[in-house]
Amino acid sequence: MKTVIVTGSSTGIGKAVALHLSSEYNVVVNAKTDVEGGRRTAQEINERDRSAIFVQADLSMESGVSQLFDATHTAFGPAHALINNAGATRGEKFGSWSEAHWHDMLTTNLVSCALMSQAFVPQLGHQDGTIVNIASIRGIERYSRIGAAAYSAAKAGVINLTCAMARELAPQITINAISPGFVETAYIERADSSMVEDWRKAMPIERFIDPHEIAEAVAFLMSQRAMTGANVVIDGGFSMTSN
Numbered sequence: 001m002k003t004v005i006v007t008g009s010s011t012g013i014g015k016a017v018a019l020h021l022s023s024e025y026n027v028v029v030n031a032k033t034d035v036e037g038g039r040r041t042a043q044e045i046n047e048r049d050r051s052a053i054f055v056q057a058d059l060s061m062e063s064g065v066s067q068l069f070d071a072t073h074t075a076f077g078p079a080h081a082l083i084n085n086a087g088a089t090r091g092e093k094f095g096s097w098s099e100a101h102w103h104d105m106l107t108t109n110l111v112s113c114a115l116m117s118q119a120f121v122p123q124l125g126h127q128d129g130t131i132v133n134i135a136s137i138r139g140i141e142r143y144s145r146i147g148a149a150a151y152s153a154a155k156a157g158v159i160n161l162t163c164a165m166a167r168e169l170a171p172q173i174t175i176n177a178i179s180p181g182f183v184e185t186a187y188i189e190r191a192d193s194s195m196v197e198d199w200r201k202a203m204p205i206e207r208f209i210d211p212h213e214i215a216e217a218v219a220f221l222m223s224q225r226a227m228t229g230a231n232v233v234i235d236g237g238f239s240m241t242s243n
């Protein structure tokens with residue numbers, strides 16, 4: 001059986017992706033600090049008679065990336081697919097920006113993708129591989145969020161990194177991005193309720209996106225050898241109505 005690494009899969013989109021892919025892949029579940037959630041995701045997969053391990057590792061640094069690949073290799077051998085989903089948003093208004101904030105947003109959302117991809121490629125040997133990067137509509141020109149410039153810039157970087165790597169690594173490896181709009185995860189639960197209502201009203205499909213809908217799109221991209229360097233927007237039409 002092939003193996004997939006799903007970064008940041010203790011909750012939300014990553015968890016839905018890990019569960020969805022477990023019917024066809026051994027799954028490496030990961031989180032930075034959420035050990036309980038990460039173990040739960042792996043346990044849910046193992047209880048379905050599929051195979052998963054949980055590895056706690058901070059992927060914004062090379063030591064965490066090595067730790068994750070070492071554990072993957074020990075449990076399953078080389079990984080065949082990589083889903084760079086780990087990410088975090090923290091808003092910081094202009095004027096309050098600090099080096100620490102920019103460093104945090106860029107390493108968490110962008111550098112982690114680059115370091116994970118770089119470690120993934122050589123361990124494939126001559127086999128074909130596939131990478132899916134979870135970006136955001138906030139990374140697309142004109143849809144950045146006021147108060148979250150560093151996050152928007154990092155996700156724009158993820159979209160462009162996807163294209164740059166797709167060109168560099170074709171035809172052996174396909175690399176595509178998904179840019180979700182509002183997905184029903186803890187991110188929505190944490191947000192101010194009046195803001196959430198405004199977002200919901202701006203959704204032409206009149207609801208937020210279910211994490212399983214992102215998981216299905218990830219599986220689709222993984223199955224397509226003719227698609228590489230694409231950025232697939234899944235936002236229920238939000239970006240048509242908002243600018």
Ligand code: NAD
Binds near residue numbers: 012034137185186188
């Ligand atoms: P979430 O907060 O539920 O999960 C984030 C996961 O990333 C957690 O498992 C966390 O441990 C992990 N993580 C964070 N930093 C990490 C690090 N340095 N190393 C390893 N793991 C790390 O978030 P979510 O809403 O499911 O979002 C998942 C991805 O989708 C993120 O990249 C996010 O930016 C993106 N996204 C989410 C939405 C949304 O509406 N929820 C919209 C657009 C894009």
